[in-house]
Amino acid sequence: xxPLRFLLQKEFRQMxxxxxxxxxxxxxxxxxxxxxxxxxxxxxxxxxxxxVDNDRSVTSQQMINKxxxxxxxxxxGYTDNSSKSNKLxxxxxxxxxxxxxxxxxxxxxxxxxxxLAIEVNAINGVKASVGFxxxxxxxxxxxxxxxxxxxQPEIVSxxxxxxxxxxxxxxxxxxxxxxxxxxxxxxxxxxxxxxSAAFNIVKEKEIGTxxxxxxxxxxxxxxxxxxxxxxxxxxxxxxxxxxxVAWVIYGIVPLGNIAILYLFASVYMFAILGFGLLISTYTDxxxxxxxxxFLFIMVFNMMSGLFTPYDSMPQWAQFVGHLFPxxxxxxxxxxxxxxxxxxxxxxxxxxxVFLIGIVLNTWAVLNYRKTT
Amino acid sequence: xxxxxxxVQITMFGFALTNEIKNAKIxxxxxxxxxxxxxxxxxxxxxxFFYVKKAxxxxxxxxxxxxxxxxxxxxxxxxxxxxxxxxxxxxxxxxIADASDPNTxxxxxSYFTSIVNDYQANLNQNASMPYTIVPEVRMLYNPDLAGAPxxxxxxxxxxxxxxxxxxxxVSIVREKEMGTMEILLVSPVxxxxxxxxxxxxxLVLSIVNLTVILLLSVYALQLPIKGSVPLLFAESxxxxITALSLGLLISTVTKxxxSAMFASMIGMMLPTxxxxxxxxxxxxxxxxxxxxxxxxxxxxxxxxxKNIMLKGLGFTAIWRETLILIGMAAFxxxxxxxxxxxxxx
Numbered sequence: 040x041x042p043l044r045f046l047l048q049k050e051f052r053q054m055x056x057x058x059x060x061x062x063x064x065x066x067x068x069x070x071x072x073x074x075x076x077x078x079x080x081x082x083x084x085x086x087x088x089x090x091v092d093n094d095r096s097v098t099s100q101q102m103i104n105k106x107x108x109x110x111x112x113x114x115x116g117y118t119d120n121s122s123k124s125n126k127l128x129x130x131x132x133x134x135x136x137x138x139x140x141x142x143x144x145x146x147x148x149x150x151x152x153x154x155l156a157i158e159v160n161a162i163n164g165v166k167a168s169v170g171f172x173x174x175x176x177x178x179x180x181x182x183x184x185x186x187x188x189x190x191q192p193e194i195v196s197x198x199x200x201x202x203x204x205x206x207x208x209x210x211x212x213x214x215x216x217x218x219x220x221x222x223x224x225x226x227x228x229x230x231x232x233x234x235s236a237a238f239n240i241v242k243e244k245e246i247g248t249x250x251x252x253x254x255x256x257x258x259x260x261x262x263x264x265x266x267x268x269x270x271x272x273x274x275x276x277x278x279x280x281x282x283x284v285a286w287v288i289y290g291i292v293p294l295g296n297i298a299i300l301y302l303f304a305s306v307y308m309f310a311i312l313g314f315g316l317l318i319s320t321y322t323d324x325x326x327x328x329x330x331x332x333f334l335f336i337m338v339f340n341m342m343s344g345l346f347t348p349y350d351s352m353p354q355w356a357q358f359v360g361h362l363f364p365x366x367x368x369x370x371x372x373x374x375x376x377x378x379x380x381x382x383x384x385x386x387x388x389x390x391x392v393f394l395i396g397i398v399l400n401t402w403a404v405l406n407y408r409k410t411t
Numbered sequence: 412x413x414x415x416x417x418x419v420q421i422t423m424f425g426f427a428l429t430n431e432i433k434n435a436k437i438x439x440x441x442x443x444x445x446x447x448x449x450x451x452x453x454x455x456x457x458x459x460f461f462y463v464k465k466a467x468x469x470x471x472x473x474x475x476x477x478x479x480x481x482x483x484x485x486x487x488x489x490x491x492x493x494x495x496x497x498x499x500x501x502x503x504x505x506x507i508a509d510a511s512d513p514n515t516x517x518x519x520x521s522y523f524t525s526i527v528n529d530y531q532a533n534l535n536q537n538a539s540m541p542y543t544i545v546p547e548v549r550m551l552y553n554p555d556l557a558g559a560p561x562x563x564x565x566x567x568x569x570x571x572x573x574x575x576x577x578x579x580x581v582s583i584v585r586e587k588e589m590g591t592m593e594i595l596l597v598s599p600v601x602x603x604x605x606x607x608x609x610x611x612x613x614l615v616l617s618i619v620n621l622t623v624i625l626l627l628s629v630y631a632l633q634l635p636i637k638g639s640v641p642l643l644f645a646e647s648x649x650x651x652i653t654a655l656s657l658g659l660l661i662s663t664v665t666k667x668x669x670s671a672m673f674a675s676m677i678g679m680m681l682p683t684x685x686x687x688x689x690x691x692x693x694x695x696x697x698x699x700x701x702x703x704x705x706x707x708x709x710x711x712x713x714x715x716x717k718n719i720m721l722k723g724l725g726f727t728a729i730w731r732e733t734l735i736l737i738g739m740a741a742f743x744x745x746x747x748x749x750x751x752x753x754x755x756x
Contacts (some may be wrong), residue, residue: 356427
């Protein structure tokens with residue numbers, strides 16, 4: 040065990056003497072946890088609406104007021120000229136155009152029914168469908184309201200009404216921070232420690248110090264453990280820092296047991312460090328390692344369900360996502376932090392990550408050569 | 412890597428990633444088991460949004476299921492749903508959503524509500540309701556509400572910037588680091604020519620990448636280019652020049668490849684990913700970030716590409732954004748040329 044102790048001593052000393060490294064260790068969590076959650080808000084709100092009012096009647100005014108008072112919409116244009124409203128969509132100043140035809144009120148009374156034209160800018164499909172769903176339900180509310188005003192109450196009450204009562208569990212205020220911050224913490228420790236491990240070994244290769252280690256009687260497993268343990272510790276430290284930032288800035292306190300989070304983080308670090316190690320055995324220069332890592336980090340971040348809903352991906356993409364430990368940890372973080380899931384709930388995830396860790400590390404150890 | 416990146420990105424964004432919510436697992440607790448509840452359930456089952464399981468769950472079981480992460484929403488029909496609807500003319504459905512993902516929760520509940528509203532409208536039509544307003548909707552530019560149209564322009568901006576900024580800065584700094592820059596500087600070649608000859612290969616490479624992306628999106632993603640292709644290339648060239656000058660600027664202020672790489676990441680990649688509006692809507696951001704987003708070149712390029720590719724608009728619709736991009740390119744170019752040192756330190 041003595042050689043391992045010396046190796047660890049060397050790694051830690053090297054780490055603390057590299058000012059850039061310790062700086063990144065503290066600054067990266069702050070930047071990522073402050074910037075990302077603020078920017079990454081996918082809630083559909085402030086849908087820009089333009090109204091073409093060809094009718095200008097009391098009813099059309101009431102309808103517009105009803106739509107605007109809902110809080111979902113922001114009026115960005117009000118004209119009686121439909122060619123102008125098309126321009127608004129082209130210029131991205133309106134997401135939805137509501138066009139009220141001429142004599143809307145009169146025809147509604149005379150014909151008992153009338154049409155409204157709604158145009159939606161559907162380039163962003165989600166915003167389009169959610170925005171239209173909001174508008175549709177407001178309009179149907181409005182419809183009921185005018186019926187109540189215009190006709191005898193008994194006829195209206197003869198129409199059945201289904202009331203949908205919604206309750207939002209775990210996050211009643213629908214705060215997006217609560218959702219994003221735990222996920223970002225995962226991508227943070229992945230970037231910080233997984234990558235540093237890869238760079239560290241490749242750097243030893245590039246500047247030639249790895250040969251000095253190769254000619255010593257240090258065993259393969261000692262060398263690899265000597266690299267793994269310091270970065271494992273770093274990862275856990277960054278993880279704790281991230282939890283503190285989440286608590287101080289966003290007021291997010293894990294609902295579940297913190298010990299479960301640390302248990303999972305430990306297993307996760309083991310897997311992700313194995314990945315870094317593997318990359319380092321296949322590359323010779325920092326430039327190569329960087330390019331390769333960049334590609335993987337992007338795929339990790341994009342396909343792990345951090346930003347986009349995981350279940351909506353096609354089967355093959357979900358399968359690919361399951362090969363990386365990142366998606367599991369993001370899911371587990373959200374479960375434990377927001378919903379307070381316990382050990383039994385996350386058990387299916389933890390053993391898979393452990394398995395991935397074993398595979399990656401074995402692969403890396405087998406591929407590491409003391410000869411050049 | 413340089414050619415692989417656009418292909419990986421297009422496949423990922425085009426086929427795998429989507430913001431829409433499909434096949435969300437929900438559980439319907441049907442305490443009523445009558446005609447009306449059955450009809451609504453049939454409607455729900457036939458939509459793409461939901462994957463329906465029927466079960467009897469009490470609140471504790473619902474909590475447990477949410478904690479396992481198996482399901483996203485629970486729908487509870489009260490007993491006597493149909494009777495209430497027919498005789499009291501009023502019945503309620505309870506939705507319990509797992510709001511740990513607020514976006515999914517609100518989207519699912521609004522989808523569900525609109526399906527119920529449809530059903531209700533049908534009921535009312537049979538009862539021949541007076542004064543019915545019928546909204547007729549047209550989804551412009553993307554009637555299938557697919558995810559790709561939103562992403563492809565973003566991927567283009569991303570790949571172009573990545574290749575140009577990062578590669579230019581790193582390749583120049585590499586010459587500095589290895590000492591070959593000195594040789595170039597003492598040669599009779601004028602410094603401006605050194606810079607131009609560094610930039611041109613990346614310009615060509617970017618145009619090739621752009622072509623690959625466009626071919627992939629037209630033939631693999633079935634996303635036609637509605638506007639003029641030459642205009643698209645011309646606008647892209649402006650972005651490429653902006654990015655190249657930014658890369659040059661970074662190379663003049665950094666000394667090692669590592670720091671050039673870091674500066675490109677922080678200075679270019681992060682803002683492009685976050686603040687250009689293609690992953691996250693800019694209007695949801697706090698004021699500070701909204702202001703910062705104005706100086707991100709990709710933001711303007713994204714608007715231009717959307718207008719040309721998806722809306723099929725001409726130059727008149729995008730002259731303002733084009734002018735902003737040209738201004739940025741000129742600014743970065745002057746700054747980096749003034750910063751470029753021809754003397755050794």
